[in-house]
Amino acid sequence: MSATVEVHGLCYRHPGGRGxxxxxxxxxxxEVVCIFGWNGxxxxxLLKVLSTLVSPQAGSYCVDGCDVTQNRExxxxxxxxxxxxxxxxxxxxxxENARFFLSLYGVSQPDxxxxxxxxxxxxxxxxxxEYSLGMKxxxxxxxxxxxxxxxxxxxxxTLGLDTGMRSVFFERILEAAKAGSCVIIGTNRIEDATSADxxxxxxxxxxxxxxxxxxxxxxxIKISITLEDRELVEYIPSIDELPQLIKKILNFGIPxxxxxxxxxxxxxxxxxxxxxDKLRCAPxxxxxxxxxxxERYALDHGYCRITPDVVDEVKGRFxxx
Amino acid sequence: xxxMNFRALAGQTLLRIIAKxxxxxxxxxxxxxxxxxxxxxxxxxIFTGVTGPTIRLDTMKMDGIYDRIIVSPxxxxxxxLGFAGHWVIAVHLPLIPAIxxxxxxxxxxxxxxxxxxxxLAVALGxxxxxxxxxxxxxxxxxxxxxxxxxxxxxxxxxxxxxxxYTNISAPSFEPAxxxxxxxxxxxxxxxxxxxxxxS
Numbered sequence: 001m002s003a004t005v006e007v008h009g010l011c012y013r014h015p016g017g018r019g020x021x022x023x024x025x026x027x028x029x030x031e032v033v034c035i036f037g038w039n040g041x042x043x044x045x046l047l048k049v050l051s052t053l054v055s056p057q058a059g060s061y062c063v064d065g066c067d068v069t070q071n072r073e074x075x076x077x078x079x080x081x082x083x084x085x086x087x088x089x090x091x092x093x094x095x096e097n098a099r100f101f102l103s104l105y106g107v108s109q110p111d112x113x114x115x116x117x118x119x120x121x122x123x124x125x126x127x128x129x130e131y132s133l134g135m136k137x138x139x140x141x142x143x144x145x146x147x148x149x150x151x152x153x154x155x156x157x158t159l160g161l162d163t164g165m166r167s168v169f170f171e172r173i174l175e176a177a178k179a180g181s182c183v184i185i186g187t188n189r190i191e192d193a194t195s196a197d198x199x200x201x202x203x204x205x206x207x208x209x210x211x212x213x214x215x216x217x218x219x220x221i222k223i224s225i226t227l228e229d230r231e232l233v234e235y236i237p238s239i240d241e242l243p244q245l246i247k248k249i250l251n252f253g254i255p256x257x258x259x260x261x262x263x264x265x266x267x268x269x270x271x272x273x274x275x276x277d278k279l280r281c282a283p284x285x286x287x288x289x290x291x292x293x294x295e296r297y298a299l300d301h302g303y304c305r306i307t308p309d310v311v312d313e314v315k316g317r318f319x320x321x
Numbered sequence: 322x323x324x325m326n327f328r329a330l331a332g333q334t335l336l337r338i339i340a341k342x343x344x345x346x347x348x349x350x351x352x353x354x355x356x357x358x359x360x361x362x363x364x365x366x367i368f369t370g371v372t373g374p375t376i377r378l379d380t381m382k383m384d385g386i387y388d389r390i391i392v393s394p395x396x397x398x399x400x401x402l403g404f405a406g407h408w409v410i411a412v413h414l415p416l417i418p419a420i421x422x423x424x425x426x427x428x429x430x431x432x433x434x435x436x437x438x439x440x441l442a443v444a445l446g447x448x449x450x451x452x453x454x455x456x457x458x459x460x461x462x463x464x465x466x467x468x469x470x471x472x473x474x475x476x477x478x479x480x481x482x483x484x485x486y487t488n489i490s491a492p493s494f495e496p497a498x499x500x501x502x503x504x505x506x507x508x509x510x511x512x513x514x515x516x517x518x519x520s
Binding site: 051052053073076077079081083085086087088089091092096097099100101103104105106 | 325326328329332334384385386388389390391392393394395400
């Protein structure tokens with residue numbers, strides 16, 4: 001029996017030169033495949049090609065035996081893509097939006113809509129303009145599960161979702177896979193990749209040999225961020241990514257504490273009283289972050305005593321970003 | 322469903338329609354004093370008919386809504402012709418009082434040219450919205466299209482007979498004039514349907 005999704009030698013280059021090259025993989029019915037890659041790896045480009053938004057410049061892409069280059073409309077009848085933007089009409093309610101977009105898929109009476117929305121704790125009768133980022137995402141995901149499609153394609157599906165809602169999303173994903181859908185998820189979050197049957201690592205536009213979670217986690221920095229009522233765990237490839245991550249997190253509340261995982265350097269770090277005084281001058285909500293950065297910075301640079309100079313340098317680095 | 326689609330695609334609110342109705346009535350009323358109500362209405366139809374759908378499509382592109390429509394299995398020709406249809410209504414709704422003034426002064430058959438003129442403007446505006454990449458391009462396309470239509474309908478050239486707006490300002494109710502005025506809107510609709518069918 002042939003695979004639901006067959007991709008062979010797919011290429012797409014943006015005018016600037018970036019893109020994807022020679023991508024090949026197959027995914028079967030009931031399978032959850034994660035395309036994992038860091039920012040700029042080419043995930044969104046690949047998912048745009050798989051969503052039929054852009055045509056591949058070379059290679060072939062078939063869904064359930066239909067070739068996208070020969071019969072794009074047939075492919076579109078078999079897929080439901082969820083892009084990384086929460087595209088909705090702000091002046092309409094969630095329900096009106098869902099009805100509009102589902103009608104494009106020939107679904108006029110989406111029976112399970114309320115049930116799916118309820119599982120995401122989403123009020124469909126509220127105007128979308130009044131929705132938060134996470135609520136808009138929930139609406140998009142609700143729509144995706146309300147249509148029965150052979151292939152569900154998600155680009156950064158958990159963007160803006162809290163921990164609880166992420167679990168709901170992955171429960172839904174597994175249900176859809178059990179019902180026979182092939183699910184493709186593009187993400188840069190390790191947590192999202194753990195639910196996949198298979199992980200494809202995308203790096204600089206090309207697919208690397210299948211990676212395991214353990215292989216991905218090795219060498220990355222584990223960050224625990226404590227917000228007011230919950231703790232998020234993220235993995236970042238380098239400490240330079242931290243300010244960007246904090247910037248994203250700030251949309252959902254000011255972190256109370258950020259803990260950076262061990263890097264195995266085993267250096268002992270000692271604070272001096274003067275450094276502590278210096279740190280107290282920083283705004284309250286930044287203190288935890290700067291402290292963690294200082295600790296990390298000290299490990300990287302082999303400081304065994306953290307002086308006011310080190311605090312100043314790290315503060316400068318943080319504020320510059 | 323149709324009303325919801327109208328609200329979604331044409332993006333009009335009651336307040337906006339009332340405000341536009343008041344402004345257009347004032348504009349046409351003032352023009353009627355110097356017997357230029359037809360020209361005034363034609364200019365309003367050209368501007369709102371071209372720029373409305375162009376800018377709407379462009380904001381839909383910016384919001385990502387356009388991409389979602391493109392990747393859906395719905396027929397693109399049918400969708401965009403429907404979009405244009407909603408906009409023909411959206412352009413006419415606030416102009417109802419102004420159109421009534423023109424019909425009283427120019428004769429009821431003028432309504433045919435008004436509708437044909439709106440169809441032409443909206444079809445061109447939708448086409449401009451589809452092909453433009455970004456808000457500045459959309460503005461430019463809308464401005465160029467409406468800027469071209471106005472002199473073409475006002476200046477007495479052989480082309481003027483084929484522009485429906487000429488007949489709003491100086492109506493000719495001959496069957497040949499009606500047919501000539503219908504040619505460009507029909508071509509614009511066919512071009513629009515063909516242009517979007519491969520999206």
